[in-house]
Amino acid sequence: MKIGLYGSYFVAALMLTACATTPAPAPAPAPGPTPPTSAGDFDDYLVALADRESSGDPSIENPYGYLGLYQMGEMALDDAHWYEETSPDTLTNDWIGAWIGDAPSYSVVSKDTFLGNITGQYAAINSYYDRIWGYIQYYDLHDYEGDVINGIEITRSGLLAGSHLTGIGTLKTYLETDGDSVSVDGFGTSIEEYLTLFANYDTPYTP
Ligand SMILES: [Ca+2]
Numbered sequence: 001m002k003i004g005l006y007g008s009y010f011v012a013a014l015m016l017t018a019c020a021t022t023p024a025p026a027p028a029p030a031p032g033p034t035p036p037t038s039a040g041d042f043d044d045y046l047v048a049l050a051d052r053e054s055s056g057d058p059s060i061e062n063p064y065g066y067l068g069l070y071q072m073g074e075m076a077l078d079d080a081h082w083y084e085e086t087s088p089d090t091l092t093n094d095w096i097g098a099w100i101g102d103a104p105s106y107s108v109v110s111k112d113t114f115l116g117n118i119t120g121q122y123a124a125i126n127s128y129y130d131r132i133w134g135y136i137q138y139y140d141l142h143d144y145e146g147d148v149i150n151g152i153e154i155t156r157s158g159l160l161a162g163s164h165l166t167g168i169g170t171l172k173t174y175l176e177t178d179g180d181s182v183s184v185d186g187f188g189t190s191i192e193e194y195l196t197l198f199a200n201y202d203t204p205y206t207p
Pocket of ligand 1: 085
């Protein structure tokens with residue numbers, strides 16, 4: 001009887017001890033913003049860009065003289081250090097100029113040899129984006145990454161695409177006016193379309 005009583009105390013003490021040392025269940029993770037899913041790597045970006053710009057046709061020249069997969073004009077190829085205009089008409093893509101820099105090493109010596117040259121166009125667009133990124137850094141436009149303007153989250157690849165469409169100056173104005181000044185290209189395509197369509201791709205660039 002006594003043993004049984006002490007035994008009951010002993011079991012009760014064990015249970016108390018057990019209760020005291022049982023770890024509390026881990027708290028549920030605090031809710032918070034989930035990081036955006038990558039839309040792809042930078043080559044995926046360039047494939048998507050070529051699809052939007054030229055339907056993936058490297059030989060296309062549009063009515064304004066923009067060339068190939070990525071629809072590069074004289075100014076873009078000048079920025080890529082592939083082309084130097086000699087014509088006094090800087091407002092139109094008349095392609096009166098010299099193919100310089102890495103262009104000859106890709107057998108690109110004329111508009112016609114650039115058109116259809118996928119390898120050369122790929123090299124040129126990468127050089128161009130290196131330059132765009134330099135402009136974005138120069139103006140500190142990457143500071144806008146993560147901001148939401150007119151419902152659009154600003155991402156690094158979106159900034160690159162926006163500048164590609166209408167130029168670094170209009171991108172800068174768009175950001176600085178908090179989206180009040182929305183630029184469009186010659187076909188009426190809005191910079192906001194490019195900021196959205198090309199958001200969240202990985203890029204080779206870091207601030
Ligand atoms: Ca020109």
